[in-house]
Amino acid sequence: MANESGVLVIAETADGAVAGITLEVLGAARRLADGLGQPVQAALLGQGVEPLAQALIAAGADKVYVVDAPILAEYQTDAFVPAAEKVCREANPSIVLLGQTDVGRDLGPRLAFRLGTAVAMDCLDLAISGGRLVMTRACYGGNANAQHTCKAMPQMATVRVKSQEPLAPDASRQGQVIKVAADIDPAAVRTKITDRRKVEAEGIRLEDAEVIVGGGRGVGSLEGFQTLTELADLMKGAVGSTRAACDAGFCSVATQIGLTGKVVSPALYIAVGISGASQHMAGLSGAKNIVAINKDPEANVFRYCRYGIVSDWKAVVPTFLSKVRQLKAG
């Protein structure tokens, strides 16, 4: 194909609405498309999703390609890959963007292969230089950044959650909705989902929390995490954790922050017994203020901090907790 034009976003839905990450990716797409003088396209795949097309237009899309079919009710690789491929072939974009989510991680590489191109995963920044897309991503656990360009078309990237600003929704924006038939052979779907279970941490969602108390391997026990929970509750926040703490069984996998967990953006992150491995810090790129309590003055976490205390956390957190309670009461 030639004469590629457009920045196409693979949209995702969550709980019957357009997913937050999709609004962020549309914000980035609009910025890139305006720079290139090209339209923003969106692919909306699912069952009963057509009513959401208008929300995608309000968030920046000029054209929404809707594939609405029962076989797309839940994300399954073998159904979504051909549906997304079909939309991409019809829209013929120069750039395809996805969120770095459960879906994006799985769909991105397969779609890139089918389109005869490559994909840069988990990008932090996207820019246009000389008409080409420059994709910046973290690697080596966040220790380094790499910049890539793609020699083939379309140029594809997945975008890290909370790395891009959505546009203010504008219900008066005009756009075009194009229906595309799914034409997916059910026999082509080789996997069968037999069960899906949500594990939500209690209370405030990590992604929405303004205050997060994060615990690492240094917290040392399940009981230690109970103290952190008490502190988080007091500050109307949530508890987060490192992969090491999850692997040690101190906390639920749903609380994991980092490259293999969630990306969060609290106003305040209190890191307790966390060394600050880059793989964890990668999930905190949106945190506005980081405070750490760690007994190692050389710990990497202090490089990211506004305030730090060098100490065993057990000597600090209980007093900190009482003081916060007293300040809140006063």
Next chain:
Amino acid sequence: MLHMICCVKQVPDPEAPASQFKVDEAAKKVLPIPGVDPVADEYAVRGVEAALRIREAVGEAKITILTLGPEAARDAVKKALAMGADEGVQLTDKAFEDGDSFATARALAAAIKKLEPVDIVFCGRQAPDWDVGVTPSVIAELLGVPCVTRACDVKVSDGTLKVERVLMDGFETVEVRLPAVVTISNELGEPRYPQLREIMAAARKPVAVWSAADLGLDPSQVGAAGSVLSLDRLYVPVQEAQCEFIEGETMEEAAEKLATKLREAKLI
């Protein structure tokens, strides 16, 4: 007999202190840290663990370890063999170097085809060097088989694989007919630690070394020449935060000061 291939990758030790991490920007390469040896990717090692657990459950199976890398990558293969795998294949060729995930997958898929019949290909969810997680899905595309990503538990019965997947907010159970590619996440649990006897036995296990020509691949299809994603720049990002260390006569005093400072900044 069930045949499982585990793809492993030798990577710089991700546990090395971040302060020692350096890159050669001109060469666009990470500099080795003196005294810190590279290690086998821990996700891939859990893939080997998953294969061993399946072999224990079904009674009999063959496990082949596959790696792509320079001569020194042999250490990662030896580690997997010491854990209990049967034999190794190492893809070593100048032509394989500096490939993107797609070019690397092309070489690995060609090797897997040479090793057929194959029932399951295990890979790590993403290697901790480039943190990408693309290669396994592309191997599956090239082999024309399904791929189940980010597994924390795998079981085989009657030619069907039952996989527990880790999602951002929970878990999913997926069933798939073999053959298939499966990527393993850390939630699978700790891999076994080889005993001395097994490490010695591993030294006698065969490791074949294959070049691009052995796989019937033209050098233009693999490595940097076969890649469409180019690396234009590699650099260490600057951390701008200035940490104010809070001290006190006692740790209790420091804790109270911290709470007061955060209150003044309207953060609590």
